[in-house]
Amino acid sequence: MSQPAAIQVRPHATKGRALFAAQSFPPGSVILPFTPSLLLPALSHAGSVCAHCLRPGTPRACSRCRAAAYCDAACQAAAWAAVHAKECKVLSRVAAQGRPGLPTPVHAVVQALLKTEVGNAVRPLEGNVEAWRRSPRWADMEMMAMGAVAFAGLKTTQENVQKAVELLCKIQTNAFHRYDADLGQVGIFLEPTLAMANHSCIPNAMVQFIGRKAILRAETPIQAGDEIEISYTDYTYPLSKRREALSPYSFSCQCPRCKGDLNIYQVCALSPNVDLNLASLVFDPSKLRHHPAAARDFKAALANKYSEAATDIIDSRETPDSLDERRRVLEAQYRECQPLVSEGFWGVSPLPQVLAEISIYYAEEGNFVYALATACHVATACDPYRYVAPFHPVRAKGLFLIGKLLANTAADTAALSDSINAMASSKGNFNQKALQTLQEIDQVSLCQMLLLMILQQTPKGYAAEWELSVSAREMLHDIDQLPGRDKELSLINAWRQDPSNDQSRQFFEYAVLKQIDALASLGCEILAADFGS
Numbered sequence: 001m002s003q004p005a006a007i008q009v010r011p012h013a014t015k016g017r018a019l020f021a022a023q024s025f026p027p028g029s030v031i032l033p034f035t036p037s038l039l040l041p042a043l044s045h046a047g048s049v050c051a052h053c054l055r056p057g058t059p060r061a062c063s064r065c066r067a068a069a070y071c072d073a074a075c076q077a078a079a080w081a082a083v084h085a086k087e088c089k090v091l092s093r094v095a096a097q098g099r100p101g102l103p104t105p106v107h108a109v110v111q112a113l114l115k116t117e118v119g120n121a122v123r124p125l126e127g128n129v130e131a132w133r134r135s136p137r138w139a140d141m142e143m144m145a146m147g148a149v150a151f152a153g154l155k156t157t158q159e160n161v162q163k164a165v166e167l168l169c170k171i172q173t174n175a176f177h178r179y180d181a182d183l184g185q186v187g188i189f190l191e192p193t194l195a196m197a198n199h200s201c202i203p204n205a206m207v208q209f210i211g212r213k214a215i216l217r218a219e220t221p222i223q224a225g226d227e228i229e230i231s232y233t234d235y236t237y238p239l240s241k242r243r244e245a246l247s248p249y250s251f252s253c254q255c256p257r258c259k260g261d262l263n264i265y266q267v268c269a270l271s272p273n274v275d276l277n278l279a280s281l282v283f284d285p286s287k288l289r290h291h292p293a294a295a296r297d298f299k300a301a302l303a304n305k306y307s308e309a310a311t312d313i314i315d316s317r318e319t320p321d322s323l324d325e326r327r328r329v330l331e332a333q334y335r336e337c338q339p340l341v342s343e344g345f346w347g348v349s350p351l352p353q354v355l356a357e358i359s360i361y362y363a364e365e366g367n368f369v370y371a372l373a374t375a376c377h378v379a380t381a382c383d384p385y386r387y388v389a390p391f392h393p394v395r396a397k398g399l400f401l402i403g404k405l406l407a408n409t410a411a412d413t414a415a416l417s418d419s420i421n422a423m424a425s426s427k428g429n430f431n432q433k434a435l436q437t438l439q440e441i442d443q444v445s446l447c448q449m450l451l452l453m454i455l456q457q458t459p460k461g462y463a464a465e466w467e468l469s470v471s472a473r474e475m476l477h478d479i480d481q482l483p484g485r486d487k488e489l490s491l492i493n494a495w496r497q498d499p500s501n502d503q504s505r506q507f508f509e510y511a512v513l514k515q516i517d518a519l520a521s522l523g524c525e526i527l528a529a530d531f532g533s
C-alpha cells in the first residue's frame with residue numbers, strides 16, 4: 001500500500017490501523033483523490049449506469065456478454081484493460097444460464113479471484129472474519145463465496161471457498177456504497193488506502209464521489225497528526241439506527257455523539273464550522289449554536305425520544321408509485337412526525353427526509369411553488385443543523401434543487417396563478433399569498449446567486465467533473481443570455497469579486513437571505529395548511 005505524502009497509515013491503539021494527516025487541511029479542502037481498485041455497478045443498476053465510471057445514463061452493453069454496459073468507447077476500453085477482459089466470459093456464462101447477472105458481492109469476489117491486482121488490493125484489509133462467522137449471515141456468506149468460486153471457474157474445494165469467504169468479508173468491511181440522490185445505491189467502491197479511514201459519527205472528513213474517483217475532503221479543520229475519520233453511515237440518524245448500520249463492522253462507536261446520545265442540535269452547537277455559514281442560506285449563523293434542543297436537557301431528550309419513535313414507524317414503509325398513494329403515505333408519515341413538528345425540531349430525523357419527499361411530491365404534481373417553498377424550508381430549518389458545513393454535498397444539492405425550482409417558477413409566475421389555484425381551490429387566499437411572495441422576488445437573480453454559491457462549494461479542481469457544478473454552469477450560461485439585467489449583473493459581479501465588503505453583504509442579505517427566508521416561512525405555512533390537518 002503506497003502512502004501519499006498528505007496522509008499516513010499507522011496503527012491505532014484501539015482501532016487497528018488508521019489514517020493520519022501529515023499536514024493541516026482547512027474545511028472543504030481536498031485531502032486526496034482516490035482511484036478505485038474495485039468499482040462495480042450494483043446488479044439492480046447494471047443496465048442504467050456505466051460499469052466503468054458509474055455515471056447514470058443509457059450505457060451500451062458489451063456485445064459479447066451483454067452484462068456490462070458503458071457510457072462510451074473510452075470507458076469500455078479502460079474497463080477491458082482494468083478487469084473486463086478477465087470476467088467477460090464468466091458474465092456470458094451467467095447470462096447463458098438465464099440469470100440477470102451476478103449479485104454485487106459475488107461479482108466483487110469473482111473479480112478479486114480472477115484479477116491479481118484486485119485480489120492483492122483486498123487481501124491485506126481487515127475482514128472481521130471471526131465476527132462474521134458468529135453472525136446469522138455467515139451461512140449466506142459461505143453460499144455466496146461458493147458461488148463466486150464456481151463462477152470464477154475454480155474448483156469448489158474447502159480451501160478455495162475459505163479464501164473466497166475471507167475476500168467477501170474484507171469487501172463487505174471496506175467497500176463504500178456509492179449512492180446517487182435519484183437512483184439510490186448504484187454500486188460499490190474499494191480502494192485500500194482510503195479503506196484505512198476509521199469511523200466517527202462526528203467525522204472530520206467526508207468522501208465525495210465524482211465520476212470514477214472518491215475525493216477525501218476535510219469536513220472540519222484538520223491538523224497535522226490528527227486521525228482522519230469519516231462516517232460509515234448517515235450521522236444524522238438516531239442512535240439505534242446508527243448502531244444497526246454499524247453492526248456489520250464489529251465495533252462499538254465511542255464518539256461523543258454516541259457516548260452522550262447527542263442530537264443534531266447539540267453537535268451543531270459544538271461544531272467549528274458554524275461561522276462558515278456566513279456564506280450560506282442561514283440568515284443568522286449564531287442561531288445555529290442556540291437551538292432549544294441544544295440548550296435545554298429536557299428538550300434534547302425529547303428530540304431523541306421522538307426521533308427514535310418516528311424512525312421506527314416510518315422506516316418500515318414503502319414509497320408507492322402513484323401520486324395519490326404517495327400523498328396518502330406522506331400524510332401518514334407527517335402525522336408520525338407531528339411531535340417533532342410541534343416542538344420545532346425540523347432537523348431531527350426522519351422529519352427532514354419526509355419534508356424532502358413532500359417537496360419532490362409537489363414538484364411531480366406540477367406545483368412548483370409549493371415544492372420551492374418546502375425546499376427552502378428544508379434548506380434553512382433542517383440541513384444547516386444536520387450538516388453544518390455549507391459545502392456538504394447535501395447542502396449543495398439543496399441549493400441546486402431550489403435553483404431548478406426557481407427556473408420553473410421564474411419562467412412564468414403569472415401563468416402559475418391559474419395552476420396553483422386550480423390545485424387547491426379551497427386554499428384560494430393562501431395561494432394568492434404564495435403567488436404574491438413569488439412576484440416580489442427577483443427569481444432570476446436569486447437562482448443565479450444560488451448557482452454561483454454551488455460553484456464556490458465545489459471541491460477545488462473538480463468543477464469540470466462534479467455533475468452538480470457542471471449542471472449549475474449550464475444553467476448559469478442560460479441565465480447569462482437573458483437581456484436587460486445590467487443592473488442586477490453589476491451587483492452580482494461586485495459580490496463575486498468581494499463577497500465580504502459592506503455593499504456585497506447588504507446585497508446578499510437582500511437578494512438571497514431575505515427572499516429565501518420569505519419562501520421558507522411560506523413553506524412552513526404550506527406544510528401546516530396542506531399536511532398539518
Ligand SMILES: C[S@@+](CC[C@H](N)C(=O)[O-])C[C@H]1O[C@@H](n2cnc3c(N)ncnc32)[C@H](O)[C@@H]1O
Binds near residue numbers: 017195197248251252
Ligand atoms: C474500513 S476498516 C478501517 C481500517 C481498519 N482499522 C484496519 O485496520 O484495517 C473498518 C474496520 O476498522 C475498525 N474500526 C473502524 N472505525 C472504528 C472505530 N471508531 N472504533 C473501533 N474500530 C473501528 C473496525 O474493525 C471496522 O470493521
